[in-house]
Amino acid sequence: MTTRWPPPGQRFLIDVLLIGLASADVVLNGIDGGYSTRAMTLAIMAVAVLAVRRRFPYLVFAATIPALVVGSAVVAALVALYTVAEQRASRVHIYGCAAVVFVCYTSVWETPYSNASRLLDIVYAILFTGAPLLLGLLMRARAELSAKLVEIDRAHRHEQELIVDKALARERTNLSREMHDVVSHQVSLIAVQAGALQVTAPDEETARTARTIRKLSVQTLDELRDMVGVLRAAGGHPEALDPPPSIDDVDALVANSGVAIDISTDVDPAVTLPAAVQRAIYRVVQEGLTNIAKHAPGAHATLELGVTIQRVQVTLTNNAPNRTPERLPSDRYGLLGLRERADLLGGSLSSGRLADGGYRLSLHIPLAG
Template sequence: MTDRPWHRRHRVALDVTIAVLFTLVDTVATVLGASWWPERPGTLAWVMLVLQAAACLSLAFRRRAPLAVVTVLGAFTLAVSLLIWPAGALTPADGGQVWAPFSTALAAYGPLFYQGDCRGVRRNRRRAVIALVLFTLVVARPWQPSATIITIGLLRTAVGPLLAMYFDARKRLVQALTERAERAERERHLLAEHARAEERARLAGEMHDVVTHRVSLMALQAGALQMTAEDEATRQAAEELRAAGCQALEELRDLVGILRTEPEGDDRTHRTPSVAGLAELVAESSSVGVPTELIEDGDPALASPVVGRTAYRLVREALTNVRKHAPGARVVVRVSYGEAQVRVAVRNTAPTAVAGGSPLAATGSGLGIPGLRRRIELVHGTLRAGRAPDGGFSIEATLPSYVPTAETAV
């Protein structure tokens, strides 16, 4: 509140001061013959002088009731004009003067500028314009044609409204620019928040894909070691390692849920292997007891980098799901590279053991297939996943061979 200028913090005092100053100026100017004052003032002249002072003091309410102030000063000016002509009750010392007091210039400023602050007017600009037109007619006295009086009257009542319209337009422009700047700042903040949320989702999705794949391999290798170990100590250590791996996967699922991860796959993680890493994925699955075969047709170089990474993620997620939910199944990974499309298919046979008996089966986040589908749709591909007739499961994706990215443009 103290930061505001003095004239804004003390508007009432300022308006009263202005009204008193204009009253004094008009009173002195009238007595000195600059208006309607007669050479030999009588009782009526003094009464009208007092009424003029009261009318000028109404300027103190020019913000709250601008139309009322115009009405009061217009009524006084009209009364003086009628007393002079045709009544002839007053005879000015100089008949070529404008009978309206100088306060009319400031009063004419109010209706167009302060009407937005006036509760009774309700921004009725039409009413304000009509009032100012009538006010101008009273001040200019067109029924007594005089070029000088009409010109002075028009200037006295027109300068104020013109200034009012200018300052009102300027105020609205500044307000609109301020609101636009504030809106742009809010939008920038929202975009930054959205970008951070997307980055969190992407990182959490990558963490889910990579860590789940590796830890599930560790858990399966520990289980295999437990079955083949000859001494009890090794078997016990392998069991602890397997249990720790399963617990890590469970905690990872909870963490991914907290982060509300929904992988958006913007392919900015250039460290993700491409189709060249498929053979390693297959070898890892075979080493932990999941018989896996890789069949590749065509030239892998036909797949652009983003397509290669997407295919790698699909195979990795599919093999991870087989280890979790289809123990004992055999897997065939088939990748066909063409000039227009890359087709990836991962099919597994029916499991030979009960899937629910594996501790890994309960460690999924439930975001694997949906995340893959979103990634593939980002590169304008299609994904189909579902049960196979033989009781197994099949994941098939069709991707465009070439998807332009910044790295391919180099």
């Protein structure tokens, strides 16, 4: 494991500083001691190899030992020992390098002037060897601790995401249960009542209306079942779901709406619409027909659908109602959802009343060609 502390800019400054200190040590010792050419060559080599001390710490350490033996470069060997302790994990190798520095610094093969001088050399060797060794180990421990903290932080964020996902899954389950218990019950009652009315209808028009209501109720139950399946899947892949509505389902949607409507289509057969665009077309027509049935009963409508290689244009227009509409609950979220869907596709949705009391709903989606 190679440490990554400090950052690259600081590492460069530290390298320059350490090489400068080693160079100053060589120059000052050379001035005072008058080293031979061989000793000076070893010292210059020991300083030069410090430039690659992080890539080859053991080789750099070995290259600085000869200069340490002859006493021409001490700082270079200490820097090399610090690098080994910082960059390498093997404690055996680290302590072996420290022992080499200790032995070479004390020059155990030379006869001391006195026992006191030998003891003083040992003390100095312990200090000069222990300082870079402990500093290198400290820097390595700091780098490993920083890496552990980053890993712990990443694991904590992942755990938080799992907690949020679990909470969302629980809310999806609760929501699906409420949808099934409330909406499904009410729509099922509508379907049952419509079926009973279809059987006991006094005339054909009433029976046809009841049949339409029952068919729409059954379709609503199917869509509700798919929605409950998606919610319970909690982000998974629900099984046995009906395919999403497409442009081919618009005719059946219009036929089952109970709205008197004229359809005008101009669709380029060479254009293949994305699934999201087809769903947007279907939902716009569905919402428009629902609003006509709720707010403009008896009105006549016109649906214009145009698809070219450049754009998709859907326009649903109705005239004024011929009877007073019933007051039905409305949350106005239908048009808001359609406008958001159009925005996601890079298009636009416009709606508004006409001068004759009618209403127009229009969807425009540009295509990439």
